[in-house]
Amino acid sequence: MSTAAIIPAAGFGVRLGGEAPKAFREVGGESLLVHAVRGLRAATAADLTCFVIAVPPGSEDVVLKLLEPYVGTATLQVVAGGTERTDSVRAALDLVPTEGIDCILVHDAARSFVPVAVIERVVAAVRSGAPAVVPVVPVTDTIKRVDPVGKVVDTPDRSALVAVQTPQGFEPSLLRRAHAAEGLGATDDAMLCERLGVTVQTVEGSEDAFKVTRPRDLILAESILAERRSS
Ligand SMILES: Nc1ccn([C@@H]2O[C@H](COP(=O)(O)OP(=O)(O)OP(=O)(O)O)[C@@H](O)[C@H]2O)c(=O)n1
Numbered sequence: 001m002s003t004a005a006i007i008p009a010a011g012f013g014v015r016l017g018g019e020a021p022k023a024f025r026e027v028g029g030e031s032l033l034v035h036a037v038r039g040l041r042a043a044t045a046a047d048l049t050c051f052v053i054a055v056p057p058g059s060e061d062v063v064l065k066l067l068e069p070y071v072g073t074a075t076l077q078v079v080a081g082g083t084e085r086t087d088s089v090r091a092a093l094d095l096v097p098t099e100g101i102d103c104i105l106v107h108d109a110a111r112s113f114v115p116v117a118v119i120e121r122v123v124a125a126v127r128s129g130a131p132a133v134v135p136v137v138p139v140t141d142t143i144k145r146v147d148p149v150g151k152v153v154d155t156p157d158r159s160a161l162v163a164v165q166t167p168q169g170f171e172p173s174l175l176r177r178a179h180a181a182e183g184l185g186a187t188d189d190a191m192l193c194e195r196l197g198v199t200v201q202t203v204e205g206s207e208d209a210f211k212v213t214r215p216r217d218l219i220l221a222e223s224i225l226a227e228r229r230s231s
């Protein structure tokens with residue numbers, strides 16, 4: 001049995017700004033997408049045999065050529081993404097083989113520097129029987145719920161809150177069932193499983209699995225990469 005990786009990489013990255021879609025922005029001379037693929041490949045215990053990447057429509061051929069040198073013996077397919085992240089994941093999921101895969105990872109191209117240990121923890125938890133697994137880190141700010149006019153409604157107990165990262169790992173038939181249902185408003189794939197009543201398991205994430213979202217995140221990404229290259 002082996003793992004398939006879906007990488008949603010079709011977002012523009014409005015919050016990051018710039019001329020090119022976010023997944024093509026470079027850190028240390030290589031695109032965020034290449035870093036993400038290389039990171040997943042480094043997780044040897046995950047037994048990754050299949051990559052499906054959702055990209056901005058029109059860039060499929062360019063991305064196929066760009067990534068071929070990085071996937072080793074794994075298969076590589078590239079598909080046009082959709083309007084929302086969920087649409088992009090769904091388009092990619094349609095191309096994942098239905099045989100021989102016991103875990104599907106969904107991993108944001110924008111979380112390009114996730115450590116190998118996190119990826120392997122997620123896959124191990126799925127293989128141990130958890131149908132849906134997400135890596136998480138503690139919340140460090142006090143979080144408040146606010147009403148539409150900005151007034152505080154309440155302050156949830158922070159010890160019960162976590163921030164969720166990717167890769168998220170799924171038992172394949174569950175992920176297919178989850179995406180067959182209405183995806184409106186879902187900001188991650190685990191949420192679609194929760195809507196089916198499935199219990200989602202958490203594992204320890206990492207600060208390095210942060211999502212490149214705003215311009216300053218590129219500086220953090222450069223510094224993580226420089227640290228890794230020098231060690
Ligand atoms: N229609 C979309 C939107 C997002 N994504 C991907 O989902 C991941 C997480 O999304 P985010 O980082 O929020 O990216 P964007 O939606 O591009 O960012 P923004 O909201 O700033 O435009 C990214 O790898 C992004 O490329 C996608 O494949 N298809």
Ligand SMILES: C[C@](O)(CO)[C@H](O)COP(=O)(O)O
Binds near residue numbers: 165166
């Ligand atoms: C999937 C995700 O990265 C988990 O934190 C996140 O929900 C993506 O959300 P975004 O609004 O597309 O950044």
